[in-house]
Amino acid sequence: MSLTSEIKNAKSPVRHFFSNYENNRGMKECLDYLQSTKPIRPVSFNFLSVKPFVVHSLIGTSVDFLIRYTAMENRLNFTETVAHSGWAVGSCGSRNGYWEEEILDERVNDLYEIGKMYLDGREGTNIDAVRSAIALSLLEKIYRSGSLPNLFINSSAKVNTQKVLENYIELMGGEALLEDISECIKKFIKGTKDPDSEIYGGRITVYNGTFYNSGLVNGADFDCVFQYDNTLILTEIKTMIKPLGIEHIRQVIGYSLLYDEKKDNFVFSAIGFYHSRSGSFRFLPINIILEKCFHKLESIQEARKEFVRSIR
Template identity: 40%
Template sequence: MSLTSQLKDKNSPVRRFFSEFEDINGAKECLSLLQSALPINPSLLPVSASVSSYAYVGTTMDYLIRYMGCNNSLDFDKTIAGNILHRRGYDHLHEDYYDNLDSLSLSQYLRGLFRIGKKYLDGRAATDCKVVYAATALSVMDGVLRSGFLPKLFATFYFDDNKDLFFKDNHAVEDQVEIMTGLVLDQYIESLGGEAYIQDVLSLVDIFLSYRNDVNGDFFGAELTVGNTVLRNSRLVGGADFDCIFKCKGKLILTDVKTTIKPLKLEYLRQIIGYALLYNEELDSFKFTDIGIYHSRSGSFRYLSLDSVVKKALPSLNSIVKAR
């Protein structure tokens, strides 16, 4: 059970912590200060879009913010997608699994998705559709880490009509895996909304680039200093990885990226407080002063000092050290 899962379970240790120590009025005050200060742009997804479509827009945008924040580059081995290739249970990834040419194994799909991610997140501008395609491939890998499963389409896709195209002597094994994985990914993106999904993500990219360059905005000149990182104390809650840290106006802000079209919920405040309190200055190789939310559908960047949040939302604890 991860931090986010514990926040949804009223009987979990994390929820019991907030039940005991949280001042609801103080927490709501903090939440109101973190709400978007700008109008939220509506999603371009069709009305019939699934919950998964919205979730993938969010995860894909998380990857693209890290990509853009690092001058159109990613340290792939340090991404969640990269980490999954080295986890126990996937240590056989470099073996061959071609007994059944009509399907790919989980390990093959993971290799193929990772190759697609690296192929197009290659320095080109994030306004390129191929970049969204590649970031979606990495997002699918994220889902495997969190759930243990690929989307159902990957398990049921039938290659029989196409297999002769892939397994010829002039194709390297990894090339074959990438081509076949790409076929399934194409279909999966169609199920997420197809062109509407791509354009929705690209609209968020435009917002990010626009507001980072707006001298009058509260996100002007923001620099990404730390990308998606697993906290060393994450084992205490079954898993916790935050989105990023931005340096902005002299502050280092532990940031959660939200693509929601609705106002923030109290759960989101508790989530970022949870990340901040799991931080261990002796074990984690970074620092921060504030916690904040980047609203990717508006370009609004709202943040508060962690000290002030603890005093308002957890007043009986009164200090960061005691809260931790």
């Protein structure tokens, strides 16, 4: 069970920690402050044959890949991505019965090659680059849930993987889906160059990191550390069409409490959210979060010690 899963589970040790220590009023104040300050662009296309969550999740994961790629000056270290871990799991047949058939091993390998194909230095807004990001998102799905979408499992071996991917994209929204993801990346690029933007002059210093204590919750990997105005911010990229919920601020607070100052090789002093559908970037210092949300705990060191003790 990952950190996000434990946060959703009312009976988990993580939720017990929040129930015991969090101040409801302070959490609400911080959550309100971290909401997007700009209108969130809605999804403007229809997808009648699939659940909205599936499409929104695909958009979010693809945007994460492309923002990371863009921030690294149109480069991506593929071996350090969760998609690479998904490829390794799928190609070696270690997850479940899906990978017993040779054709599915081939699908996994093909998706990895497609994922690398168009993230080759071109802009992340490029529609083919978006296709590559979607392929990587499907590999990440293998790592997190152990499967590919049914379309890849059920398609005839005579249909090559690139064609299956195109069919899948069409099912998810087609060209409108690709354009929607591209628009999020255009907004990010514009924000980095616009003096009036909330991310102007900022840069990502750590990409897709994890924690020494991640194993305590069977997995916890954050999106990035963003440096803005000499502040290092543990940041989650959110591509949601709805406002942040309490589970989202608990998620990023949980990440900050898993952090081990001696064993994790990066630093941060604030937590925040980049809202990719609006371009808004909101963050709060850790000491403000502690003061407002966990006034029973006197220091961040005490909070981390108690959190780890509670979930161990």
